[in-house]
Amino acid sequence: MRKSFPIFSIFLVLVISAGCIGSSDDHEDIPVNETSYITFSYNNGSSQISVDISAIDKTGMKNSSVDPILVIDAALDDSRAGILLEDGWNIVSVSKVVDEAGNDTKFGELEFRKDNLSFYIVIDEQDMTVARGYSDAVSWISGPVSGPLPEGFHKAKDKIEGWWYVFDIQENSSDSKIAMIYNDTNILYLYPSYSVINTEGIYD
Structure with a gap:
């Protein structure tokens, strides 16, 4: 009996350790809608x-x-x-x-x-x-009868440069701003701190 107890203890520790190691990398059964650390x-x-x-x-x-x-x-x-x-x-x-x-x-x-x-x-x-x-900003085309930009996010295309300007128009016009400028492959300007183009006079 004295010899069997240490052997059984070692076997038990090995089984528990193997179980812990095996489950650490198993992410296949994690449901899509549940929080995980992946x-x-x-x-x-x-x-x-x-x-x-x-x-x-x-x-x-x-x-x-x-x-x-x-x-x-x-x-x-x-x-x-x-x-x-x-x-x-x-x-x-x-x-x-x-x-x-x-x-x-x-x-x-x-x-x-x-x-x-x-x-x-x-x-x-x-x-x-x-x-x-x-x-997904709503497209807006400037024209003689189009009037001012409506409230919310709207975009208009610069046909010369091929850039899209996204405007954030608020009820208080002083809060209105250009939120983004982009083309098909790059973001050129993102309010408030990212720009790879000359934005001098952008709010004039």
């Missing part, structure tokens, strides 16, 4: 931002043959992701791109959102490369 890190220069994948709505990819994590990973590799995340935008959803006829295409998109404005980074699912980026 994150991607976006490295933009000297900064690093962690993104909680479990907080992103993936229902828009429910019937897709493409893993939504691949779309997220590809979008986070784009410089615009770092610009938005560092400015306090949140990733809220990943979904399929649906054309005007209601058909799924071979593209997915990651939605970033802040202050009731969304910006989407579109991913080509065939080669997992970034296709384009766009905001």
Whole structure:
């Protein structure tokens, strides 16, 4: 009996240890909608931002043959992701791109959102490369009878430069501002502190 107890104790410790080691890397059974600690890190220069994948709505990819994590990973590799995340935008959803006829295409998109404005980074699912980026601000076309910009987020295109200007128009006109300037491939200006263009006189 004196010899059997140490042997049994050693066996018990080995079983418990094996169980702990085996469960530490098992993420396959974590439900999509439950909080988990799985994150991607976006490295933009000297900064690093962690993104909680479990907080992103993936229902828009429910019937897709493409893993939504691949779309997220590809979008986070784009410089615009770092610009938005560092400015306090949140990733809220990943979904399929649906054309005007209601058909799924071979593209997915990651939605970033802040202050009731969304910006989407579109991913080509065939080669997992970034296709384009766009905001969901309402388009506004300047014309002799168009009148002033309505309240809320609206965008207008500079046809010469090919840039989209996103305006945040408040009831008090003194609070109105340009929230974003972008083209298909880059964010050129993001209120209040990011710009790669000359913004002198932008609010004149």
